[in-house]
Amino acid sequence: MKIRFLICSLLLSLLSTAAWAQMTDDQVVSYVQSGLKNGKSEQQLGRELLSRGVTRSQLERLKSQYDANGYWSGDKSNSNGSVDNDRRRTATQETGPGRNSRDNRNATDDRSGRNGRTGDRTLPRDGRPGAQEQQNLRPEESLQPTPEEDAWAGFFRTMTDTIPPQPEQRIFGHDLFTGSSLSFEPNENLATPANYKLGPGDEVIIDIWGANEDNLRERISPEGNIIVAQLGPVYLNGLTIQEANAKLRQVFAYKYAGVGGDDPESDISITLGQLRTIQLNVLGEVAVPGSYRLSPFATLFHALYQAGGVTPIGSLRAVEIHRNGKLLKRVDVYDYLFSGKLKEDIRLEEGDVVIVPPYRNLVEIEGNVKRPMYYETTEGETLSRLLEYAGGFTGDAYTGEVRVVRQTGREQQLSSVRDGEYGAFALEDGDRVTVSASLDRFSNRVEVRGAVYRPGMYELGDGIRTVGELVRRADGATEDAFLARALLSRESSDMTPETVAVDLRSILDGRTPDVELRRNDVLFIPSQLDLTELGALTIYGEVARPGNYPYALHTTLEDLIVMAGGLRDGASTARIEVSRRLTDADSEHATKELAQVYSFSIRDGLVFDGQTGFELKPFDVVIVRKSPGYQKQRTVEIEGEVSFSGTYTLVHKNERLSDLVRRAGGVTDYAYLRGARLLRRMNDEEKAVRDETLQLALRNSGSDSLVVNKIALSDTYSVGIELDKALLRPGTSIDMVLREGDKLIVPEEVSTVAISGDVMRANTVLYQPGKSYKYYIAQAGGYGDRAKKGSVYIIYMNGMIAKAGSRGAAIEPGCTIIVPTKRARNGQFLSQILGVATTAASLGTMAASIANLAK
Template identity: 25%
Template sequence: MFNIKIGFATVAMAVAAIAPAQEKTDFKSDLFGQEAQASVGELAPAQAPHKVTITNGSTSDAAAAGAGAAGAAQGAASREANNVVQSEFQKFLAENTGRSLPIFGSEFFANAPSTFAPVANTPVPSDYQLGPGDQLLIRGWGTIDIDYRATIDRNGSISLPTLGTISLAGVRAGQAESVIRGAVGKLYKGVTLSVTFGQLRAITVYVVGQAQRPGTYTVSSLSTLVTALFASGGPNANGSMRHVQVKRGGTVAAELDLYSFIARGDKSADIKLLDGDTIYIPPAGGFVALVGKVNSPAIYELKDGKDTIESLLNFAGGLPVVADPRRAFLERINAEKNHPRSVEEFALDAQGLKRPLKNGDVLNIISITPDFSNAVVLRGNVDQPVRAPFKPGMRVSDLIPSREYLITRGSVKRQNSAIVTGDNDRATNEAEGSIAGRIGGLIDPINWDYAVVERVNRSDVSVSLLPFNLGNVFSNPAGADNILLQPGDTVTIFSQADVAVPLDKRRVFVRVEGEVKVPGVYQMTANDTVQTMLAKAGGATSNAYLFGTAFYRETARREQQANLEKVADKLENQLRSEQVKGAANVREFSGSDAAVVQAQRQMQVDAAKESLNRFRHLKATGRIALSLDPNERSFSRLPQLKLENGDRLVVPAKPAFVNVFGAVNLESSLLWRPNSRVSDYLKSAGLTPDADVDNVFVMRADGSVVSAESKGWFFGSIGGLEVMPGDSVVIPQKFDRESRWTAFTRNTREWAQIFANFGLGAAAIKTLRN
């Protein structure tokens, strides 16, 4: 048997044949499923002595490797040559309108690949005509075994060992197997034959005219006009996409309108290329721009004098639903006139769509005005803002059929989440997390006395307000407050938080806690006072401590918190000022003294910043000092303070301790003793050497603060102040009076005023000292 193989010599011959083709550009197209390759030269059919088994090695891998190397060498140049260049019309449009628009269809070629690989594993059409360079894989079994890869030579034939030469030039792919079977059957009987195709031949085409990358291209013999255009990057900024021609043998073999292909997928004019074809891209016949509310705003090429607005809008995908067909503006260039540019306005009706377009036209399609001609709007403190259709005779009650429509989604959410959590945004006092703090907050209070209809007068483009009483709409539907609506009206409902109502019209829920007979949450009126609030709770118990009664108000808390933040900002500014002064004073020292002074000042700065940071974390409580006489025993002497929603009264039991904080040997809670004085507790706690006895102050159980400075007393006088159960005695530390930080530390020691003004208690002292 004869055994024919193509080894290293054949591979070397294949590489030699590929080398000349590297001067040509390689391309690959994934979009069309077709591939093209730079010429790989001719691989001479293998010649070998006759044997029963006819085989040869594969050369396609070597050929592909050579072609890949050639493509890599040209890839960078191809990508560089693909830079987008704007046409003069594009530049004109950008300069005069500020719009930078692409040419329609240019994005189709924006990502053209830089290489084309050989066709492999691609079905070959049955009508494909074989020619030099096409590769066939012939396998046979029976009286003779054949496994041979043959390439059609330049004479149009293949040579099979023991079989001789078989002419295949011009034979269609679907007939190749029968032709070869007939040749084999002349010498051998009973042979089963299979013929498939390997790598197909390459052909050379020329791309000329207004192309992005004009030149000579070696592509697959299966390539079509669109394939080659994609390989060349398509038309340039001035090239035509609507008159691309294939010239063959001195005549125009085909003319392709790329718009039909890109916009509609019509490839009927796309033909297969033959070796030596010339693709000619002529200059564009003119451009127009479609801007505004168009599905594909771009610059479009005119094909002939018959282009209309309708025909180009079809390529642009039509108009979006938001386009206003009643108004379109056409800007036109009239170079021969004194005024070279003009503008026209017309509707895009049947007549308007038939208007012809000229070179340089700019069609601007505007959007519709989002104005409802038959709607009224309900908004504000309602279940859900709606835009409802207007009906003749429509009134406010038709928009709001019942009071339930005024229950907001936030109210419903609070009701639904009541079993899990509550709305703590409104109450931030000492008991903000308790369930009692959430009582009465399920429904946003409605302003029943005032709602308004906004009405637009289109004749003079003005707005008028029509106020009405919302409560009367439900109590007296036939009354004047049930306003007759007009199209375009907007009805707004307010809550009591949107527009504050008088005190006597506000809802009032208060809490009474501690030493009262019936602690709880009570609904009161704005005319009620602390006494009526206490009476509704059944009065005080025998253990009630009148002097320590605490009254909290949410509005006071918000005001206190805002002022507390202002004080923090003031202290921070003062700290910065002292830092600047301290840094300037350090320059008066030199050497090691300067370093020591700098280190001391830095320690002071760090300590001050830490104290300031703790101060910023203090939270106002909203406590209002009742200024009661410590010896008062009757609750009837409580201030006649009118109630507000969210007020909280806490009546404590009489405590048995007095707190001592600050520069003492032992910070503790000491037992209260009748008729004991401040000096007695200072002796019990023991003063430290840095205790500032001149600035001792007492935080009383009723929320007030007593200091020597506030009363104009000396140490002996405040030392003789009688201490009540629950009072806190505070002894500040003494600071270096010669330090430049004296002003800052002195101001930060004025805690007596801060605690009194912001409702802070003993917990704040602990926070600042930690």
């Protein structure tokens, strides 16, 4: 870690002192590949590259290219100074010798052949060769990454992860030539400019029509000539299209009769076919200075774009164009950026030199302006001009004064420039201008709150100078306003808050002098309702919508019952209670009484007992009780081997099993009374016992308690009954009393016995009279390895449970023999519980048995 830290520190120090002269992307790739072949480490290569001006942004660009393609696609031996492979291909191919847009001569206009002047593109924009080029590649030129390229990928990933991003210094206009959406690429489909001069490499198309017809296509030689049959060389270098047309007319007059003269019988027209490329140099503070071959229609801005834009110290205010060794023009790019003057975008010619010098003055403006950033200024430009560059002040800016911090060479100097002096204050290099925000407070605001018709903020001034005028402007106080004591909150002379009590009633009546308002005063007028606690009314019991209701004056007991939706069917009209809170503000001793209780009767919707129209008070609680004579129907079911199965309504509270069978017409001849069972719906208390028992069993068995959330427990359970004995002795304790929701099932005769639990294989076998439980366990393959042989129990169809081998625990048809396991492990006990519950459909009845099995 220490070595890595030292390396990172060294890289950072080298980065901070790197020169602006940068290597091209191709040069970086070649340098790294060569260094890796020579055994140099990534850290060593990093130090060398940083010392040569390679920046983090350049490394990130190379990284994104590699991530997109997976390989390097450019010609690594070519280092003509282009920014990347895309731009080099654009510059060299768009106007190269391979252009064939002039070959299409089907258009009727002599200029129509210029469509598609951008020419052939033999490589796509991503730099990958096309299908034809891939077929022609030699094995050593395949697109698969080489080991050196893989090593390079690791290198620049390490570098970009190590070097922290440099703080952004946004200079206005510097991103103009680095984006992809604005390249200033010349439009070659337009008519040839009148001042365009022919040169070596241009192809001229000569059309002759009239009495004589001919068509010639010739390319201007490096000497500036074209060769015309029978006439020899014709010098066209440096001529415009119009001048060349006039000269050819004179020349062809020697070859064709009727071409010359005042009334020629034939006419001549000259147009351009394929265009040449011009070579120029872009030097100075650009990202990649060097030589570029561009379209002859290329302009200054397109050349700057091809060079990657200007560096952070490059100037946009004095870009120089040199032609034939002399300064042609100094271009101010700001004229284009702020005024859209394209006259600054000068068309370049062969041999031109573009020089971007360092800036003279760079100033920063920050704060409340619309476009805070760095701006380049010329000598003598003022603060007023800088504010125009920055888009002017924002709406919340303080425009009365601007602060300027200037570097004097020894220390900093602060200047406060007042409004009106902006046009006279000249800026210098390094100035930092700050525009502050206006104060977050009001100079003429007052506010009224509380019990007025139009609360809010108002302007302090004409019409509102006193408290009374403010209240009247707010359309006066409301009817519930407490005018005896309004509160005026204000700031004292030392800005500490203070509160002044105001007798607003006396002021409005004119009995006391009005109070003068100050800036930021807030007048609060309380409401009488705010000063009185109005508690809610509460109603419980047999009403349609029990709950809380807001208190209102003169609300009666009948009113509250109506608001609650009226009485339910089971409500008692003989006894309705109202409990009232005890309030005695003058009391000095505690009392044993807790509340006052009033009892009423209701008849025909009116309270009587001498209390008709009883008015309620805040916090009163009304309880409407259930009538003791109100009973809902309670139903039970019976199904199976009875004459009339179905649902029956209980007539008496103590109706029993025998009564239900008798009302159902008795049992049939095929009924198995020993197997009759009763399913009972759990009440809330039984559900709580069931859940607690299951949790206890889970804890004792060591199973995960979270498993209980995944168990779908039934809300019904089986009650152990003996229907045969109940029918023989009706009305006795064995004849169980029914309750709502009970379901009596009288099955047919059953002739099987089920064996489950810790046996070799759970099985169901034919019932054999007189056989013991061991016989049936043997039918299931015998005991399992961990069977708890002494705790075998039997579950009968009627819901009864008995321990096997105990007195009276005989095997009956339809019963289930359960063999438990000695020790619970990894949820096995829970599985056993679920198996038993599925067989008997009863967790509630077996709660005690489950708890014992878990021990």
